[in-house]
Every structure is written in structure tokens, then in C-alpha cells.
Amino acid sequence: MRSAYQTGRGDSVGAFVTPRAILRRPARRRTLIDRSTDGFSLKRTNRFLERLGPGLITGAADDDPSGIATYSQAGAQFGLAMLWSVFLTTPLMVGIQVVSARIGRVTGHGIARNLRDHYPRPLLWFVVWALLLANTVNVAADIGAMGEALKLVIGGPSQAYDVLFGVIAVLMQLFIPYRYLAPILKWLTLSLFAYVAVLFSVDIPWTKLVVATLIPPLELTREYLMLLVAVLGTTISPYLFFWQASQEVEEQRATVGDEPLRDSSRGALAHLRRIKIDTWLGMTFSNAIAFSIMLTTAVTLHNAGITDIETSAQAALALKPIAGQFAFTLFAAGIIGTGLLAIPVLAGSAAYAVAEAMQWPIGHSLEPMKAKGFYGIITLATVIGIGIDLAPVDPIKALLWSAMLNGVIAVPIMAVMMRMAVRADIMGAFTITPKLERLGWFATVLMAIAVVAMLVSMAV
Numbered sequence: 001m002r003s004a005y006q007t008g009r010g011d012s013v014g015a016f017v018t019p020r021a022i023l024r025r026p027a028r029r030r031t032l033i034d035r036s037t038d039g040f041s042l043k044r045t046n047r048f049l050e051r052l053g054p055g056l057i058t059g060a061a062d063d064d065p066s067g068i069a070t071y072s073q074a075g076a077q078f079g080l081a082m083l084w085s086v087f088l089t090t091p092l093m094v095g096i097q098v099v100s101a102r103i104g105r106v107t108g109h110g111i112a113r114n115l116r117d118h119y120p121r122p123l124l125w126f127v128v129w130a131l132l133l134a135n136t137v138n139v140a141a142d143i144g145a146m147g148e149a150l151k152l153v154i155g156g157p158s159q160a161y162d163v164l165f166g167v168i169a170v171l172m173q174l175f176i177p178y179r180y181l182a183p184i185l186k187w188l189t190l191s192l193f194a195y196v197a198v199l200f201s202v203d204i205p206w207t208k209l210v211v212a213t214l215i216p217p218l219e220l221t222r223e224y225l226m227l228l229v230a231v232l233g234t235t236i237s238p239y240l241f242f243w244q245a246s247q248e249v250e251e252q253r254a255t256v257g258d259e260p261l262r263d264s265s266r267g268a269l270a271h272l273r274r275i276k277i278d279t280w281l282g283m284t285f286s287n288a289i290a291f292s293i294m295l296t297t298a299v300t301l302h303n304a305g306i307t308d309i310e311t312s313a314q315a316a317l318a319l320k321p322i323a324g325q326f327a328f329t330l331f332a333a334g335i336i337g338t339g340l341l342a343i344p345v346l347a348g349s350a351a352y353a354v355a356e357a358m359q360w361p362i363g364h365s366l367e368p369m370k371a372k373g374f375y376g377i378i379t380l381a382t383v384i385g386i387g388i389d390l391a392p393v394d395p396i397k398a399l400l401w402s403a404m405l406n407g408v409i410a411v412p413i414m415a416v417m418m419r420m421a422v423r424a425d426i427m428g429a430f431t432i433t434p435k436l437e438r439l440g441w442f443a444t445v446l447m448a449i450a451v452v453a454m455l456v457s458m459a460v
Contacts (some may be wrong), residue, residue: 053182054101054247055275057345058240059282060189062093063289064342065145065312065335066138070234071290072315074227075297077307080212081219083298085228086291089235092446093283095439096236096414097244099421099432101275104245105252106430108260111245111413112356114420127238127413128357132381134405135239135350139343139385143169146339147389148313149332159390165336166386169343170379178250178364185344189285191337194330195292198319201327202299209295222457229454233407235290236447241413243349246363248275254365262428272430296327343382351377407451414444 063071074082104110109117115124147161172181218224252258261268297315300322301307309315312335320328348364351374355362360373368375418440421432432440 053186053278054244054251055097055278055280055282056189056285057182057185057247057282057341058097058244059093059279059284059286060192060289060338061243061342061345062235062237062240062283062286063192063195063293063338064138064142064346065149065339066141067234067290068293068312068335068338069145069309069315070227070230071293072297072301072312073309074231075294076301076309076315076318077227078219078224079298079302080208080295081217081224082228082231083209083213083291083294084216085231086287086294087213089232090283090287091439092443093235093287094280095436096417096443097240097283098276098279098436099417099440100241100245101248101279102272102430102432103417103420103427104248105271105275106261106427108249108252108262110249110352110356111242111417112353114426115416116357116359118420118423118426119416123412123416124357127409128353130405130409131238131242131353132350132377134409135346136381136384137388138239138406139346139381140388142339142342142346143382143385144389145312146336148311149316149335149339152313152317153329153332162386162389165339165343166382169340169347170382172340173344173348173364173378174368174375178254181344181364182250185341188337188341191334191341192285192289194334194337195289195296198296198323198327198330199292201330202296202323204295204299225453226457229407229450229457231290232447232450233410233454235287236410236414236443237406238410238413239346239349239406241417242353243345244279246349246352250363250365253363261430265429268430296323296331300327343385344378347378347381347385350381351375404454407447407454411444411448411451414440414447418444 074085100111103114107114112124112128115127143162143166144158146165147158150156150161150165151158172184176184252260259266261271296319297309301309301315301318304322306318309318313332316328316331316335319331352362354360354377355371355374358373361371362374363371366374418437420426421440422437424431
């Protein structure tokens with residue numbers, strides 16, 4: 001049914017124009033002087049780069065120390081045989097992350113708040129508490145990996161470094177306002193280039209690389225399938241959905257005059273384009289780093305007969321006698337840098353979920369005393385993570401259970417997100433396109449198959 005629609009600029013679109021037609025309106029023409037002035041172009045480019053963030057930070061946070069361990073194991077155990085998986089997961093990761101970002105930007109609320117408003121409470125609480133548990137264990141694994149990496153570089157007690165990194169991660173979020181925290185997280189994404197730099201210190205068999213990438217050498221063994229599931233689960237993780245959606249909300253609330261697109265379509269086309277470009281850039285960057293890590297360990301550790309890697313720090317140490325001090329140092333530094341990026345994302349995404357479910361004041365833009373519950377969850381998750389590292393708990397087994405839990409809860413979350421994204425009562429005029437819907441459902445079905453395969457392989 002067609003009706004008038006408020007554009008947010010004071011004009012109403014009449015009965016012969018649907019709300020979606022607003023998105024197809026050409027941008028207001030600029031003068032010849034505007035378009036031909038280098039200063040204007042540079043200014044616009046800088047402004048666009050400043051707006052990049054949620055997708056870029058989310059993608060980089062996916063390559064956390066525990067993810068690095070998974071990618072390192074894939075390269076060490078199977079050489080070049082699993083590189084093709086990166087190209088499979090990239091469009092799927094982009095699709096589901098674009099859906100989560102659009103939900104946040106259109107509704108003005110994160111995933112948990114939309115779950116609370118439109119779905120049964122048992123589903124909400126299952127998702128929220130499972131996410132909190134999985135993220136806390138993941139925080140512990142990442143802090144532990146950072147402590148071990150710093151110990152490898154400078155020596156000293158790794159447990160003391162665990163406490164140091166945990167405290168730094170909490171203080172970053174408690175006392176650095178969002179307008180300063182977001183740029184810091186953006187700069188931390190540069191630490192991942194360490195894994196690209198490592199490639200320049202190793203010999204790469206280019207012909208074999210191209211053949212293995214284009215013609216996947218599949219191995220239908222139990223070990224291969226389990227690790228393939230681990231790679232898929234590491235790449236598509238629930239905490240990434242919650243983080244990117246909530247960061248879109250933070251960006252909208254931090255910008256004077258911005259409103260959720262459902263309430264005002266002003267600048268809708270620009271926002272949706274930014275989300276698409278930001279997410280494609282972030283997820284492509286993320287998987288390029290994953291590819292670099294797999295390739296580095298494949299041409300060094302695998303070729304040297306080292307096929308069992310349990311932690312990212314172990315991967316760095318194993319590189320030292322094979323690829324040299326430079327590669328070892330870069331690999332270890334990358335672990336620390338991406339850990340400092342990932343821990344705020346892991347703890348923060350859990351805090352967003354719990355705070356929205358409990359209807360607490362929420363967001364990094366608020367001072368700690370005005371959002372005690374939100375910052376309390378961040379602190380609690382990080383402190384418990386430190387405690388796990390200091391306790392006699394096997395971090396590898398804990399990480400395995402965390403990955404399993406993430407995989408299990410990812411499927412219902414993805415399915416609910418896909419349903420949210422096509423509901424006009426939730427998304428208004430900005431329901432997702434059929435193409436994006438197909439891509440999102442394909443990712444959801446593939447993730448479900450992966451979880452079933454994982455459970456079957458564990459039962460056999």
C-alpha cells in the first residue's frame with residue numbers, strides 16, 4: 001500500500017512514490033567548481049575515511065589471537081590445501097555483516113534490543129547469556145596469547161603480562177570517550193599488516209599457490225573437516241554481528257542531527273553505501289590477513305614438518321628458527337596488536353547484548369557512572385578472562401568449547417537476523433534486497449551444515 005512518507009527534510013513523498021524510491025534519487029548536483037576543486041575532493045575523501053570504522057574494526061577484530069591460532073594450524077597441518085576456504089567465506093562474511101550493520105543503522109538499536117522487542121524472551125536470554133559465556137572464554141584465550149607473545153619477545157612472567165593487558169583493555173573502554181576510542185581501534189587495525197610483512201621474509205611457491213587456490217585439494221578426512229569447520233566458525237562469529245550493529249548505533253547517536261533511517265531517510269543512500277563499502281573493505285582486509293597467516297605457516301612450518309600448532313604464540317615461536325628473527329618478531333607483535341583490538345570488541349559486544357536485554361543505559365559514548373551496568377559487564381568479562389588465565393584451566397580446551405558454543409549460537413542468531421532484515425515492521429522502507437537476502441541465507445545454511453558436521457565428527 002502506497003502512502004505519504006516523511007523524508008526527514010520536511011517534505012513528504014506523495015502517494016505515487018514509494019519510500020524505496022528515495023534511495024534511487026540522484027545526489028544533489030554540485031557546481032563545476034565544487035567538483036573540479038582538489039581541495040574539495042580531498043576534504044570529502046578525508047571525511048569519508050573518518051566515517052569508516054564499524055566494518056573495518058569488526059573485520060580486523062575477527063583476526064584475534066585465537067583466530068590467528070586457528071589459521072596457523074590450518075596452514076601448518078594442511079599446507080596450501082585450505083587457502084581456498086578464505087575465498088568461500090569472504091562474500092558470506094560480507095553478506096551477514098552488512099545485514100547486521102543495516103539492522104543497527106535502520107532501527108537505531110542493536111541486535112539484542114530488536115530481539116527483546118520482537119521475539120520471545122527465552123530466545124533473547126539464550127542468545128545473550130551464551131554470547132557472554134563464549135566471549136568471556138575468548139577474552140581469556142586472547143589475553144593469554146598476548147601475554148605469551150610478549151614473554152617470547154622480551155622475557156618475563158606471562159601471567160603478569162596477562163594482568164597488564166587485561167587492565168589496559170578495561171581502562172581503554174572506561175576512560176577514553178568514544179570519539180577518541182574509535183580512532184584508536186582503527187589505528188590498531190594496522191597491526192595486522194605485520195602478517196603481510198612476514199610474507200616478504202619467506203619463499204612462496206607461486207605456481208603451487210595459484211593451483212591450490214583455484215583448484216582446492218580437498219581432503220575428506222575427519223581432521224580436515226573439523227579444521228575447516230573451525231575456520232568457518234572463526235570467520236563468522238556471533239560477537240561480530242552484535243558489535244557492528246551496535247557500532248552503527250553509536251555512530252548514529254554520536255553524529256548531531258542523525259536519526260535511525262527508519263525514522264528519517266535523510267542521507268539514506270549515503271549511509272547504506274558507506275555501510276556496504278566499509279563492510280566489504282573490513283571483511284576483505286580480515287580475510288586477506290587470514291590468507292597471509294595460512295600461507296606463512298604453510299610455506300614455513302608445514303614444509304618443515306611442524307604440523308601441530310595449538311596457540312598463536314606457539315606459531316610465532318616455531319617461525320623463529322625457520323623464517324628468522326624478523327618474521328618471529330612481526331608475528332608476535334601482530335598478536336599483541338590485534339589482541340588489544342579484539343578484547344574491547346569481545347567484551348564490548350557482550351556488554352551491548354546484556355545491557356540492551358536488561359534495558360540499561362548503554363554505549364561507549366556515555367560516562368562510566370551513567371552506564372554502570374554496561375561498563376560493569378565489560379569489566380566483569382575481562383576480569384573473569386584474566387582469572388581463567390591465572391587458574392589451572394587448559395586454555396586450549398576452553399577455547400575449543402568457546403568455538404563450539406559460538407558455532408551453535410551463530411545459526412539461530414543468523415536466522416533471526418535474516419528474518420528481522422525483511423520485516424517491514426522492523427526495517428520500515430529499508431528491508432534488504434533479494435540478492436542480499438539470498439547471500440545471508442546461504443551463509444546461514446552453510447553455517448548450520450558446518451555445525452552439524454562438527455557435532456557428528458565429535459560423536460564418531
